[in-house]
Amino acid sequence: MADDASTTSPQVAPAVTEAKLAPGPVDPVLAAIDPDRGRPADAVVTRGLTLRFGEKTILSSIDMQFARGSITALIGPTGSGKSTFLRTLNRMNDKVQGFRYEGDVLLDGASIWTPGLDLLNLRRRVGMLFQRPNPFPMSIRDNVVAGVKAHRIAKGKQLDVVAEQRLREVGLWDSVKDRLGDSPFRLSGGQQQLLCLARALAVGPEVLLLDEPTSSLDPISTEYVEALLRQLAPALTLIVVTHNLAQARRVSHHTMFFYDGHLVEHGPTDDLFERPKDPQTERYVTGRIG
């Protein structure tokens, strides 16, 4: 497996990736005030992670690093365990009947299964966006600040500020500013998904897990969300499951290919698509399996 490639952070990724995502020159002043200074270069690390439902092994011994500020795409045919892997990272699988794991997941160097760890705070730090938009049955504004309220990050008038800021961030402000008190269910699917993104961003996550975030959206909205994800990347570590190979190529720095219970190959996105090392990867990315 391409271990050498996987440890490379996106900042020093091959030129072609670099150009596409244009992170800009590293400013020494910005670097000095970088809040991530002194933290591990990898936001998330999995060590020999094996996932099972009952006796059925879904994925075995996954060793992977997710560089801080990078976008990683998870690809693979249906049932290859992408969602299972993703949902393990914020411990959404823990209460699923029959779920068992071996190995470990490190967030900033600390195991997510550390005894006594604050699960609610873990989920604040590791946000999630789902395949279909899932607004809560409350007003648009309350949707955005639902997590903020739960975590007591802000209150009172501040909530309005947070709501506006996050809605602006996802580009939804202008279309909803006159109907903040309305039901979110009358928004279009794409708008609802953006609302859910705003909601996830509002609690200030470090890692964002996205499970086929654009699969229910039209091409225009998809393009918009993709652009947004690329903007979020330097500040956030994104892990995106997608069935859309073109999307994986457009947005991600790194790609992981799951097949048949294994992480078959991973590496810089362009390498994986242009020069796959594994014949199964090649067949998948050229559209011959899956």
Place this chain on the structure above:
Amino acid sequence: MTTAEGAAGDLPAAPDAARAAHRSPAIRRMAGALRAGETGAWRWSARVAVVLPTAALAFCVAVLAVKAAPAIGVNGLGFFTHSAYKIGSAYAPTVYTNGIAHPKGSAYGVLALIVGTLQSSVIALVVALPVSLGCAFALTERLPRWVSRPLGFAIELLAGIPSVVLGLWGVLTFGPILANNVYPAIARHMPNVPVLDWFRGTPGRGEGLLTGGLVLSLMIVPIITATTADLFRQVPPLPKEGAEALGMTDWEVAHRVTIPWVRAGIIGATALGLGRALGETIVLAMTTGSINRIAPNIFGSMSTFAAEIVTQLSSSLTDATGFAVATLAEMALVLAVISVLVNLVARWIVTRTSRLGGPVGSGV
């Protein structure tokens, strides 16, 4: 109506058609006629089903109104502003007011009954609603199947217990236990300030407003629990998972997502329970002390509309002028109107709150 012949001929035969093809034409014709008749019968029964309850309700109200007519005029508006149930003297000569005969000294007022009916229903609801929501939540989200199945069944059985049994238990066991062990503590610890001083006073033997309301709440818990549990099961997992993934506690998920998702339905279920509470008769007749007065405190004895009607029926029948029975009919009419009003208010709340409810189960 198409016969199976043609279909069986050129298309791959459906199971029914294949079976029909083996029968003789006569049998097939007969079957066809039967099915046509069935459709007609179905249509008719649907019409009857629509008309019957409406007609029954209208008939009921009309009969009550006719029976109550003499009493309405004589009792006047004063009926609603004081509390009394005096049949009057059976020996003194009959008195006539506006040409309506009634015994000398008869006096009727339902103020206390209106207040008592609303009070006992509100107590029942205030207790039953959180208990029911908690039960429904535990049944659907918390407990493993092997616990929730029998427990759900037990709660449904509770709904089937005849109210006279609950009433007897309430007056013989539940009320005295509360009066000996719980009420004195409440009465002692409530500060003597307005509103809260209503929770002070002598608990007595446990026959009164609070006992009645609590037994009543036991009767409506199964109704609200069963309905709410069904509603909770309809909430799709995705919004709940979204809330969990945002770092909400189970309680926050329930309170911010699951319950609001079916808020309109819960209000409907509550209205159902409230309707039951307003009309419940025997339990209240047995457990409230049945005194036509406004309870001086929450432990005090009192009565409700339905309870008063049933306790006064036999003595009212002795009124030779028939005026007491006419008054009972007027009381029944008022109770019916209160129930309808409560339901209308519930409906109004449903339409108001469903605005932000989930797209499913919100009744929109």
